[in-house]
Amino acid sequence: MVDQPGHFAWYELMTTDVAAARAFYGKVVGWDVKDASTAGFAYTVVAAGDSPVGGLMELPEEGRQLGATPRWVGYVSVDDMDTKAAQIRRLGGAILVSPTDSNIGRIAVVADPQGATFALVTGLTYGQRQPGGLDQPGRVGWHELLAEDRNKVFDFYGQLFGWQKAYGETDPADLYELFSAAGQMIGGMLTKLPSVSQPCWLYYFNVDDIGAAAQRVNSGGGRILQGPIELPDGCWIARCADPQGALFALQGARGQKGAERPSASKVGWTAKWGGIASQGRIVLPRPKR
Numbered sequence: 001m002v003d004q005p006g007h008f009a010w011y012e013l014m015t016t017d018v019a020a021a022r023a024f025y026g027k028v029v030g031w032d033v034k035d036a037s038t039a040g041f042a043y044t045v046v047a048a049g050d051s052p053v054g055g056l057m058e059l060p061e062e063g064r065q066l067g068a069t070p071r072w073v074g075y076v077s078v079d080d081m082d083t084k085a086a087q088i089r090r091l092g093g094a095i096l097v098s099p100t101d102s103n104i105g106r107i108a109v110v111a112d113p114q115g116a117t118f119a120l121v122t123g124l125t126y127g128q129r130q131p132g133g134l135d136q137p138g139r140v141g142w143h144e145l146l147a148e149d150r151n152k153v154f155d156f157y158g159q160l161f162g163w164q165k166a167y168g169e170t171d172p173a174d175l176y177e178l179f180s181a182a183g184q185m186i187g188g189m190l191t192k193l194p195s196v197s198q199p200c201w202l203y204y205f206n207v208d209d210i211g212a213a214a215q216r217v218n219s220g221g222g223r224i225l226q227g228p229i230e231l232p233d234g235c236w237i238a239r240c241a242d243p244q245g246a247l248f249a250l251q252g253a254r255g256q257k258g259a260e261r262p263s264a265s266k267v268g269w270t271a272k273w274g275g276i277a278s279q280g281r282i283v284l285p286r287p288k289r
Contacts, residue, residue: 006161006181009077009124010104011054011140011203014063015070015244018044018056020221024242025056028216028250029205030138036103043103045126048138052126055104070246072203073109074143075121076161081106084120084160091156112156114148116199134186135206141251142204143187150177150189153199200247202239207252210236214250228254 015021022033022044031046031053044056059070078084081099088095088110096117097109105123112118134141147153154177157163166178166185177189192199207213210228217224217240225247227238236254241247 004182005077005079006163007077007184008074008140008143008186010075010121010126012073012075012104012119013054013056013070013246014059014068014073015056015242015246016059016064017244018042018058020243021056021246022046024220024222027220028213028222029207038103041103048136051139053138053140055126070242070244072201072246072248073117073119074140074201074203075104075107075119075124077124078120078122081108081120081122084108085110087160091159093156093160112147112153112199114153114199116145116147116153116201118201134184137206137208137252139206140203141206142249144202144204144249145187145189145199146192146202147189147199148192150191154179154189202247202249204237204249204251207250210238210250210252210254213252214238214240217250230254 013021013025025031025046026033029046031048033056034045034047036043036045036055042058045052046054046056059068085095085099085108092113094111095108096111097107097119099106099108099120101107103125105121105125108120110118110120145153154163154165157179161181163179163181166180178185179187179189214224214228217238221243223241225239225241228236228250229238230236234253235251237249237251239247239249
């Protein structure tokens with residue numbers, strides 16, 4: 001998480017029960033929670049140690065009436081909000097919430113041309129000001145886009161944020177596309193299976209022990225939808241839903257740290273969990289997530 005143009009800088013959970021979310025994520029991820037409400041707006045900040053990571057807020061009633069469900073939204077830092085909003089329209093995206101001043105800075109909620117939602121922020125009032133490691137406990141270490149067609153949507157993000165394919169041109173038949181921001185690998189894009197009704201972003205929270213964290217998900221009233229499963233770089237992941245139904249993911253070591261890593265050069269998968277499904281291939285070498 002960095003407040004640098006083109007990087008994800010903030011993460012926000014819109015939920016139907018903030019008190020329950022505070023307790024759940026504090027237990028599962030180890031976040032500290034702090035009330036940051038104002039006279040007219042209730043807001044909770046979650047932090048990894050001394051570093052704010054994101055916020056929790058009530059899902060607006062008008063959103064609920066339109067069928068919105070609890071979800072995490074990632075904010076990408078930009079220099080000029082109005083210019084980026086206009087660019088999104090030109091590139092075929094949509095503005096869901098027009099640029100407006102908020103408690104965390106000037107924001108806009110938007111969607112890419114295939115309907116995956118994310119947000120923009122400028123003048124962020126919280127967060128880390130300099131680039132840092134994505135593997136620190138409690139931080140968001142990976143950003144995954146489940147796209148309608150990852151081959152067609154990549155150019156949208158490339159033109160908007162300057163994101164680059166991590167390994168240059170890849171075979172269009174490969175469904176997983178690693179991408180970087182300013183030379184730092186931060187995530188991947190994959191073409192979702194037809195059973196997925198809506199493209200979306202999935203955010204991976206770093207934990208010290210994936211097995212212990214998965215147990216905390218279950219004991220806290222959440223669900224493990226897939227995993228834990230091991231990737232060829234030695235990292236373990238689990239896709240989850242919190243007690244209110246918001247999707248998130250965990251990543252980290254399992255058991256004894258420093259255990260021998262597998263020697264496979266690639267891993268393939270096809271999986272379904274809840275209302276989400278994915279299939280693809282990750283090819284090594286690549287940095288630890």
